[in-house]
Amino acid sequence: MPEGPELHLASLYVNKMCDGMVFGGTVIKSEVSKCPEVAFTCDSYRITATSRGKEVKLTLTPMKSDDDGNRRSKGGQADQHMDIVFRFGMSGYFRFTSEEEVPKHAHLRFYTKEKPRRVLSFVDTRRFGSWQPNGTWQPDRGPCIMFEYKSFRENVLSHLSDRAFDRPICEVLLNQKYFNGIGNYLRAEILYRLNIPPFVCARDVLEGLQLEDEFENGKPVKDEIADTKTPERAKKKAIKREAGDVLRLCHTVPLEVVNLGGKGYDPEKMDYSAFEAWLRCYYVDGMKSVWDHNGRTMWFKGDPGPMAPKDSKSPKIKKRAKKDDDHDYTDKKKVAKSMKESTTKKRVVKKEPPPKENPPHPKEVVSKRRKAEKTQEETQQSETKSTARRKKSNSVEPAAGKERRSGRVTRKNSK
Structure with missing residues (x-):
């Protein structure tokens, strides 16, 4: 972006x-x-x-x-x-x-x-x-990080009591109300250079900064802090004392990209090799990445910090696909594309097997099996009984018939 x-x-x-x-x-x-x-x-x-x-x-x-x-x-x-x-x-x-x-x-x-x-x-x-x-600059956006540095710095430090600064520093850096111009790759590069864990409270990082920046008087930019493996309380103190000036780097790091010139933004040649060589953290091999609370990918090194999302997982990094013609909006290609899609759908429908039903619950499987076994058992019993009845009828009924016939004959003779 x-x-x-x-x-x-x-x-x-x-x-x-x-x-x-x-x-x-x-x-x-x-x-x-x-x-x-x-x-x-x-x-x-x-x-x-x-x-x-x-x-x-x-x-x-x-x-x-x-x-x-x-x-x-x-x-x-x-x-x-x-x-x-x-x-x-x-x-x-x-x-x-x-x-x-x-x-x-x-x-x-x-x-x-x-x-x-x-x-x-x-x-x-x-x-x-x-x-x-007939538009104007959006009123909800803060001063520009690059060309309104004093106003930008004052706007941030005078609103540290705002609830927005209760959030992790990596998420606050994307808040355009205070950091107008910072995006995903800039926040990663700024925090990496200062060795600040991305998921520490923003207020803890910013509270110790002064309204006037000594950098304007020639003081060099601090580019690192103490080891982040220290205990939690000591870590917070170290962040306040040694973190360097995050606001200063929000100003100077973007200007480094501007100084790359046309190689950083060149719509004629689309050559971003100089920009990619400039990156130290964002999309760089060996760096870690997790989704923040807003679903944005955060690149960093080392410990993510105490406010990292629970069960946060590293997103799968997809290779950049080649550009295709899926976004052609001319009328002719719209019709051709729709005809092609409809033909493809018809072919797919013919070849596709019937949709599978959702697998039944194990209890349903057991109950169905028992019912089937019971039905089979009842069927076998009924068949056995019917067979026995047929055999009995075949052996008993003729004798009874003889007795009846003999009885009739006897009665006739007696008459």
Whole structure:
């Protein structure tokens, strides 16, 4: 998921690619996107970008015509700029291409006036990202960890009594109300460098920090703490005394990613080798991983800490699958895909055996067996009785018949 550094690099990318470019016409939204339409139409405008934590703002600024500075466009917006605030979700990024090379997951497109036209696109394969026309920075998000450091630090330390800080430090670091820009890989790298167990109380880690950071006066960043195998009470004291400045690393570690430059965020080449080499903990061989209380994977080394989830298990790490065409949303491929799926389903139905019933309870099996044995026994007894009756009837009934006949004959003779 893109985090603070990636969104800032995205804004730098937009400013670099759109520098000197003149855009015009209507902003186009894809049919499948559920995000709002961008009601902006202008003959000529420019695009600039800024970032704040996990948000990027595009500013569309109309250009005044040389013939008539007060002339308005068809949409009546020639004198009005528009801010569009983007949140990248799981897979959002910007891409600047020719009109023929627009990615198929480009859900918002800005066209240049030149010929052949070029396009700035907001690309989002998984469609978890969003944008807000005439938007502003979300009020529930705190100051940016990178570019509003003093405000960020003050916001955290002045709210330590908040119940949010009762939680483990690894989970609090994802709270955008206080740590706007921190995500999953950044929290792992920050805590690993300070050797802080991820599941210790956040308040214990942050309580001893000062409002003013001495780092600004040239003091080097502390990058380690005491051994985490000490007893629990001593461990808490060690965390408060030796933990280094977590807030400082929330500021400096993201800036390291930014300083990787385009190699950290390069939508043209998609080369992340420098970023992967920079990682020390996140997704690194030899590190441990467990799910936190929110179901997010936490990477760490050593003891997880006293607040780790009970019976927490390490999630299975899946290999990254190759990209396929499952997310093509054109009408032709929709029909072709649906026809293919329906044909496949029919074939599968023919070949599939009938569904198996749920296995019976062992008591039911025993009772059925006893009933069957009892029925079989009763059947055998009834067959034996019927056989005996037939034999008896075959041997007794003829003699009785003779006696009856002889009795009749005797009576007739006596008459």
